[in-house]
Amino acid sequence: MTAWRSLADLVDGDLRLPGEPGFDEATSPENRRFAATRPAAVLSAAHAEDVARAVEWARTESVPLVARGGGHSYAGHSAGTGLVLDLRRLAGIRIDCDTGRVTVGGGTPMKALYAGLRPWDLTFPLGNSDTVGIGGLTLGGGVTTISRAHGLTCDALVSTEVVLADGRTVTASATEHPDLFWACRGGGGGNFGVNTSFTFQARPAPAGSTCLLLWSWPHAVEVLATMQEIMLTAPDRFSARIGIARSAADDGVVSVVGHHLGPAEELRELLAPVFAVAVPDRADIEDRDFWAAAQYLHHSSDGGAFAARTRCTPHPIGDTGLTALVRAVDKWPGSGNPDGAGAALFAWGGAINRVPVAATAFPHRDTKFLLSLDTSWTEQDSPQTVEANLDWLHALHAETGEFAPDASYVNFTDPDLEDWRRAYYGPNAGRLAEVKRRYDPDRFFRFPQAL
């Protein structure tokens, strides 16, 4: 019998057991693929001390514990079967206007960050979904629409407070626990402790422009090929997501969603080669200040269940590979989820590539494109539909191995990845294992794919 009462007495936060009001809301994974994972209890920590008390208690009681920030883990890693430590109340934002340093609670969601930073017109690389948590985003790297110019979210990290497996709280920075600091910049959420706060170096929010371009399916290969060429020589100020997608409601759409930290006129010039190969059915290109651009680029989803698999490639994908990709997406088996399925090339490079591979745990410093393959379904879809979708995704992932390396982005966590240590961490895997041994020798922080 777990002594939940003793935990409740130790902390100021709220402990909830299954069936109690608020339990589902505090534990449900964003990805409904993992909805069946039911934690034994959830503690919504009131402050950092609660986190330390909960870790000590869970260790003594041998209760497995996972931290939960925004709950967006693609693989459901923040919904274990023991105690979930809900960090959403750790959401304070403190801004030092003299230095531009911003300290935020370990469970702060993107929406609160944008709202807190906007009055100061300061920013650092932030994700484009309201509810993604700063913890998961930063610890896995954090690639955003300004990352080609300003680097990753973790590249802006100056220090972080971490509750370790033994209940101690330490500051990790370039001068204190530098190896832990190194690991917190790309080593993946949940591995080394619970980060109760993060301090970032912010910069003035850059104004710019955005684009949304749409083409019909027959233009897919030529648009993908031309956009890759554009992105290889584009200034770091321009970033784009180049996508092909299918859903039950359409015959396939080709899209480019871009953010340029420069005027719309310059963006139109950058895009001229793709307009020359195929005139888009829709082309919205507009000047926007940083905050309007963030709003415009905001990601919304129909929810439900999904699976995504990635490859990080240092070179563009050739026409044979692109043709295979388009043909495969065309054969998507279908589901009831309006999000459908597809493939996207996220342009990386720029400032992301200028950091040496060993400087932080994030290893993909030579990546020019992140290839993301995804599919979605609903909880009402039949088991056969789910199986067909997963088989389709796995076959596509295997096929793309012929033209893109076995390197994956840990924040697009892939529970079906076999050699995940090498794929997520590449040459940094060995050092990450050493840091894990040093800070969590008994592997108290454990989940599928934990170091």
Ligand SMILES: Cc1cc2nc3c(=O)[nH]c(=O)nc-3n(C[C@H](O)[C@H](O)[C@H](O)COP(=O)(O)OP(=O)(O)OC[C@H]3O[C@@H](n4cnc5c(N)ncnc54)[C@H](O)[C@@H]3O)c2cc1C
């Ligand atoms: C709609 C959507 C948009 C996204 N946009 C982007 C994007 O623009 N760029 C990008 O790079 N990624 C993006 N992602 C991926 C996202 O970065 C990861 O899913 C990330 O892990 C989510 O963090 P979270 O705190 O919301 O999730 P959680 O599921 O709460 O956490 C993810 C992992 O991190 C751990 N964790 C969370 N907080 C802490 C903490 N404070 N201390 C220790 N461990 C912690 C959890 O235990 C878990 O293992 C997006 C995902 C979604 C679903």
